[in-house]
Amino acid sequence: MTEGKVYLVGAGPGNVDYLTVRSHQLLQQAQVLIYDALVDSQLLQLVPPECHKIDVGKRGGKSSTPQIEINQLLVEHCQLGKQVVRLKSGDPFIFGRCTAEITALKAANCNFEVVPGISSALAAPLLLGIPLTDPVLSRCFAVFTAHEPDELDWESLARIDTLVVLMGGQHLAEIVAQLERHGKSLNTPIAIARWVSSPKQRVWTSDLAHIVAQTKEISLTPVVMIIGEVVKLRTYLQPSPLPLAGKTILITRAMGQSSGFSNLLQQQGATVIEMPAIAIVPPTNWEALDRAIANLLEYDWLILTSANAVEYFFERLANQNKDARAIAGVKIAVVGEKTAQSLKQYGLKPDFIPPEFVADAIARHFPESLKAKKVLFPRVESGGREVLVQQLSAKGAEVVEVAAYQSKCPENFDPIALEALQKGAVDVITFASSKTVKYFHQLLTAAGGANLDRVCIASIGPQTSKTCQQLLEKVDIEATEYTLEGLTKAIVYWADEQ
Incomplete structure (x- = not known):
């Protein structure tokens, strides 16, 4: 063992x-x-x-x-x-x-x-812009718990420049009374912070004379109190709030593919909950893709519309003991910068990226005649992109579609995400594809549902928005640039307008 x-x-x-x-x-x-x-x-x-x-x-x-x-x-x-x-x-x-x-x-x-x-005793003042020490205002500070105020040496505490009090919310009135009784001026500034660094953060600033009345009937658990002249410095030292500070955003993405988007949102101050709403797995069988790989030189173009298509295509290429050199004579078209970046990991640069980051734009902007061209299109097994295939075929191309991967609905709704939704703790839900909307709706229905009336629904583009309208009956944000960066910008703009 x-x-x-x-x-x-x-x-x-x-x-x-x-x-x-x-x-x-x-x-x-x-x-x-x-x-x-x-x-x-x-x-x-x-x-x-x-x-x-x-x-x-x-x-x-x-x-x-x-x-x-x-x-x-x-x-x-x-x-x-x-x-x-x-x-x-x-x-x-x-x-x-x-x-x-x-x-x-x-x-x-x-x-x-x-x-x-x-410790919150150190982090809370810092995040609020309150220095615990200052050459003029605070030469020392003390941290203590007021869980049992009768056990404290108030005479000594009252002489210390700055006090940080933990677990004292229920005894605020007694803390103020004890400090006044032992010589602390009622004009001394005080800041009380609840749930610092979380979306539920709330801060009250006042002085000892007025703080009890100001927070009357407010639950002060859990809180950190900072008492001293340094509290005045918060006006000058507090950082400017980020645009998404205080917002909780639920990301519905494929398993293992949300960290980059999470980082974009967190850089804008958001709290992010990741909820896998789609699972990307190998296709039912590899036969069609293997046959295409064996005859790669017959093709004029390879079209890759997602990072998943890139990853699974090259994984299968390696399985056949081949590498990027096997497609040296084949031109590559991709949709979106993210797909291009995935391709770059294999030492390749796309020959064509349409100006609009949607697959259907490939046919509209194709850089050469497609008449008599043979096109390989590795795609998701469950279908989609029919319009793209029809448009390419209408222009004379012979399009060979092969299953490179498949998408499935996860078995269960993530419990943390579900709890946050049902408690009304989510401000925005993001969707980067129609399938994530479908699977999210399916999972939420199976889990008993949640009220989304006050939740902002954010979509990456028109097709995803259409599915949001069909299944969730609304869409509040639609990115004008159909990328995760574009969706982040759209959410920031929405937050600024609130």
Whole structure:
């Protein structure tokens, strides 16, 4: 049996962008994940599908998993030879209750490792544009939890320039009263931040005299409080908000093909949830493509309309012990820059890219006469692009269509994406093809549905928009440039108009 090990991992302030490289690696290798309540749901997407996930979060005022049970879970799974990630918000050693868990692991002779994370005590002020130290306004700062305010030395705390308070939302009035009682001016600025770095982030700024009234009847859990003159610097140091800050965008793309699009959206400030709505797999059989590859020199043109077509065509070419030299005498037409980039990975440059990034534009703008030309068209097995084939044939071409791959609907709706939709936490859903719309609709219907009335539907182009209208009964955004970059620009424009 493989020797088990427990990793006590800091998840950072919430947003997956602030997860350490080491933590990211461990999540991708985890066999068992035991996580806290404040851990961002996006982090749960990083673990393998077969990983056993256990929620043991402690929630104020609600029933929670006793610490002794958490200790037992860690020991039991480690002794079964599992690689266990104990995921804690922030840093494990800053109010992370690690002592009891490490004690239990050591008593059971279990291997363990503690992996640091970025504490919200440091990340929240920084992300708000509030420096904890300043040559004039703050020579020192203190971090403390106000979970049990009666146990704190308020006289000493009141003399410190800057205070960072964790777990103090329920005791705000008492914190203010204690600081005033021990000499802190009621004019002292205070900032309270809830869910920092997430789309639910909200910030209140005031002074000690008015903050209690300002936040009356507002749930201040979980929050980070910053008290001190440095809070005034936020006006000057806070970064300009990105256009998609505060927006949660659900990407429906093929498995393994959404990271580039995610990066584009995240660079504009969006929180991204990736939902595989289509699975790309090999065709039912390779017979037609193999026969075409064996007779490649008979063809004048090779048409590739997607990165999937490029990948599967060249994968099969290699399977036949051939490489790009086998098509040296064949001209290549592709649709879109992404397809061209995929082709470039094989050392080839397309001879023709239509000015419009849609397949049907190939025939309209073809650079030479197609009369008596033989064209090889590797495509998705389930069909599509009939208009393109008809147009090429009408111009005199002999078009040989072969199945290079097929697309299928995934078995289930991703649970994290479904929960976000059903809770109304998604602002935009993106679709990059008609099939992703069809499969999304099919999966959502099977999962019980969700109200999409307040969700913005974003389409990459006219054909996809048509399917959105048919199945989802609306489309709110359509890219004018039919690329992922163009769709990103369209979403940013939409957000600016809100």
